[in-house]
Amino acid sequence: MRPPARATAPRLLSSVAVPAPGEFAFLAWLEGELAEAPGSDVYSDVYADAVASVGRWRRRYRGNQALWRRLLRPERLVKEIVETAPVIAAVRDYVAAEPRRVTIVDLCCGKGYLSMLLAEMLPTDRVRGCVLVDNAWPRHDVAVQDKHINPEHLWGRYADAWPVPLCTSKIDLKKRCSLKALGERWLSAEEGEEDGGVLLLGVHLCGTLSLRAVELFNSHPRCTFLALKPCCLPPPVHARRGDFFEIGRHRFAAADVAAAGGFQAGGVWRGPPRSHLAARFERWTGHLLQGIESGQGGASAVEERRVQVRGGFQNAFIFAERGARTPRLWDGLAARRAGGVTRLRGGALAPSRPTARRAAPPAPWQYSAREARAEATIDGVPAGQLLCWQHVKGVACACGGSRAHLFQGHCGTAIAAALGVGRGCRTGRCRKPHPADALGDLIAHAESASGRRALLGTVAAPSLRADIDKGSRSVQTSRSVQACRHNAARRCSLPPEAALDALRRRQGESSHLAALLAAPWLEEAIADDRVRRLFARDSRSVRKDCSEAWAAAERVRTLLRSLGMPADGEGAALLDVCSGKGMTALVLSFEFPRARVHMLDANGEMELSHVRARPNLDFVQCDLFSRDAAAALAACRADAAACVAVGMHLCGALSPRLLTLAARSPAVDAVVVCPCCLKGSLKERVRAEARRDGREHYAVLVDTLASLARDECGDRGGRVSVEWDGEMLSPRNALVSLCA
Known part of the structure; x- marks a missing residue:
């Protein structure tokens, strides 16, 4: 083979025989x-x-x-x-x-x-x-x-x-x-x-x-x-x-x-x-x-x-x-x-066969509930979104006073850490001042009359009650739960068939999605425009939520069976923790019509008219990092014979927080957690361990949560299992279950 003609040059560099310094x-x-x-x-x-x-x-x-x-x-x-x-x-x-x-x-x-x-x-x-x-x-x-x-x-x-x-x-x-x-x-x-x-x-x-x-x-x-x-x-x-x-x-x-x-x-x-x-x-x-x-x-x-x-x-x-x-x-x-x-x-294709899943390896590091970190919220709004960061940097801003003008010239990294959205200033040579209590100052500004008008609108805002935990830096509001539950909703103009057609065209992507579309209660549910509003969103997001909701329902069905509860959920309390708008809770309310289903979320400003469409479904505003979280779980169980908590796609420290609460609370008999993204100190430690072992971050996170659940069980006993559900239309599809 003769390569194409090329320019020749003295072979000076290739003839160097003495290694260069270094x-x-x-x-x-x-x-x-x-x-x-x-x-x-x-x-x-x-x-x-x-x-x-x-x-x-x-x-x-x-x-x-x-x-x-x-x-x-x-x-x-x-x-x-x-x-x-x-x-x-x-x-x-x-x-x-x-x-x-x-x-x-x-x-x-x-x-x-x-x-x-x-x-x-x-x-x-x-x-x-x-x-x-x-x-x-x-x-x-x-x-x-x-x-x-x-x-x-x-x-x-x-x-x-x-x-x-x-x-x-x-x-x-x-x-x-x-x-x-x-x-x-x-x-x-x-x-x-x-x-x-x-x-x-x-x-x-x-x-x-x-x-x-x-x-x-x-x-x-x-x-x-x-x-x-x-x-x-x-x-x-x-x-x-x-x-x-x-x-x-x-x-x-x-x-x-x-x-x-x-x-x-x-x-x-x-x-x-x-x-x-x-x-x-x-x-x-x-x-x-x-x-x-x-x-x-x-x-x-x-x-x-x-x-x-x-x-x-x-x-x-x-x-x-x-x-x-x-x-x-x-x-x-x-x-x-x-x-x-x-x-x-060599030769023929080996037939595919199910392989036994190995036991999860020991956790690469031990998680402590005291290390949990979550972004602070004020009246359901992330605290970092209420602060004008351009003002902190000392540059001109365009917020028009809609955000808090505080801490000008201070260290932004230290402020972000105080609000739960960063790791803190670690340079050791920072010459900017660090606020002593950035979160407290921001709460005080929001409590003031001028801050309330600027940050929370001209409508009379509820009083803010700071419930700060050193381990979570969470802030919980005292807004009436019932007022949040019955927010006014506009009528959904999407026809029922149009809402289902978009899902039917993609039902081949997941057996969970196909099973949901075959559910006998779906057409009746979609006929209610309050429920149909959940399906009137981006098609990809709806498909993802539906597949996750059905996966959660199947796992709850298995747990209820192991607890000796009837198939219709009679006498059981089901908790959808960090529910968002509540697609999982809605599916649970239909699949288990005789169970009591509770949606728990820190955001009380969501449109939740579909909650009123189901007689066995209600909403409870609850910050998982607040000191009242364990009491809220116990109140949701009330006099139920069994209680199963579900947390789908919990971000950052929410996953270990729910596992810890459920394992330590006598009110919860079983819990299912689907972890999502990494944040805070949890993110850095998981990434470091994944790099050391050459593994994926998510796999290390799942193994760590499973080990945490086993440690929390201790001598009390309990079964911990990890199930990878490939039919969920999401790359974050591991379900960590703990059953007493």
């Missing part, structure tokens, strides 16, 4: 990181050669710090080496056994770490060159723009420094015409008797790109070797359209593997917890394996190796060889399997 420390750091990385016991030789290769890169790019920093961020470098090590080991075994010269095609290569490492490690007399294929490369006749991957590290004055020639190819694998051009240019034409074929490599191919890689291998006999590491699953749009994927002679439904989720800007995962998608990913790799046509005498297999340094389930590597098997390659895979460090599958 290079020994950098390489020692990299070696230490790889020694603790996954696979260090199996790929120690690959890691050692990778450290030596990176040392040569550092000397090669000496003097160009901007390029070095852009290309080789330390955390990115370690991740790339660890996740490409199984592919590098397999390619080295294959090339060592192949006497002819091979061509390497690196699909969706990104910046080209895999090809760069192979160019340093493979013998130059066995490799013609590496083709780096990616749609983000610039064309050779176009200037590099922000949307492009800058190829400066491969071309220009650094081009001749690579032991194996590297060239880029701008190809979009999602376009059939681009696939044809790729095949004609690199995969079809043989180059004489010395041609050893093409090694097709694809690491981290997202979605349907893995299908394209298998298609290229099947349709071009010159491709003698395939190494594929699939990444995320195909998007759910394929399942909604009813698509079928076909590779080779294998055909399967997209609904069997498609799932939502992906990484957004900044490396933030958006979607269901990745651990929940492991079963779908295993089926996905199985389907890809069945679609490979390796020909007579060929072989294909899946090697499973934990390489995700920060958690995740994408640990499968697919290897295939066309024609006669290379003993060294497959013996190496078998040796790793025999060592008990990998699992090798």
Whole structure:
């Protein structure tokens, strides 16, 4: 393979043999990181050669710090080496056994770490060159723009420094015409008797790109070797359209593997917890394996190796060889399997089967109820929203006096911590004054006549009663609960059928949503415009709330059965804690018509006309962090034979707060908690533990809450269980249950 013509330059940087100052420390750091990385016991030789290769890169790019920093961020470098090590080991075994010269095609290569490492490690007399294929490369006749991957590290004055020639190819694998051009240019034409074929490599191919890689291998006999590491699953749009994927002679439904989720800007995962998608990913790799046509005498297999340094389930590597098997390659895979460090599958797709859930590991750290932090509220409004932060910073504001003008020139971080929305000022060098009692000053301002008119409107506002707990910094109001319950409501103009049609079109997304739509009481409920108002919102939000409400109802049904209560809930009190507008409470009131259902929430300003539509449903204004919270739970139970509390999507410290209250209160027999986001000190500690163990934040949070529930039970006994409900249309779908 001959790369395109390129400008030559003196090989000054590549000829530097003496390490620069600090290079020994950098390489020692990299070696230490790889020694603790996954696979260090199996790929120690690959890691050692990778450290030596990176040392040569550092000397090669000496003097160009901007390029070095852009290309080789330390955390990115370690991740790339660890996740490409199984592919590098397999390619080295294959090339060592192949006497002819091979061509390497690196699909969706990104910046080209895999090809760069192979160019340093493979013998130059066995490799013609590496083709780096990616749609983000610039064309050779176009200037590099922000949307492009800058190829400066491969071309220009650094081009001749690579032991194996590297060239880029701008190809979009999602376009059939681009696939044809790729095949004609690199995969079809043989180059004489010395041609050893093409090694097709694809690491981290997202979605349907893995299908394209298998298609290229099947349709071009010159491709003698395939190494594929699939990444995320195909998007759910394929399942909604009813698509079928076909590779080779294998055909399967997209609904069997498609799932939502992906990484957004900044490396933030958006979607269901990745651990929940492991079963779908295993089926996905199985389907890809069945679609490979390796020909007579060929072989294909899946090697499973934990390489995700920060958690995740994408640990499968697919290897295939066309024609006669290379003993060294497959013996190496078998040796790793025999060592008990990998699992090798080959041939048919393993049937999906339910797997027993392991017991939750011990909590990484112990949560104390005294450490709970929540944002302070004044008259149901978050305190941080009542303060003019522009005034605090000393800049002109546009609030017109609608917010409190206090603390000008003070430390904003310290004020935010006092209001429960920050961690506090920790610089140690802050020269700004810190208010002694920011929350008390804000309450005093709100209590004053001028503050009441500005912050709470011209209507006579209720008197504010501060109920400050050192552990929660919560503020509770004394507004009449009954006055909040019977807020005036406008008539809902949405027709009943229109409210249901939007849900019926998407009922295939969740069995919970389908079960709710099949409930015999739904049409009668929707006919009441007060209830229909809950469904006259954004369709996605309604679907999410409905699936969560039905999941809660199913869990409550199980708990009532274990408590010996009748199926209709007679004699039971059901509490929807932090209910919001109360979709969960509404579903509970219909599913258990003879139970008494109570909505509890700190916000009494919501429109709650639907509460009056149900005779067994009422609303109680209650701040979970107030000192009266335990008494409110006991009052809701009254003389009921059993009491079950439900908390769906509780943010921050609300989840451990409810578990603690329920476990310590004799009025509550069982509790179900679905934790949501992380906030305050809870957020920082969970994130630190997740980074240390390479796990997802949410999984660590759930394990910690389950351990907290077990600790709260103590010698009194009680059953604690964790159920992951994939039918809830939310990535936060773990239900932690405690039953006395």
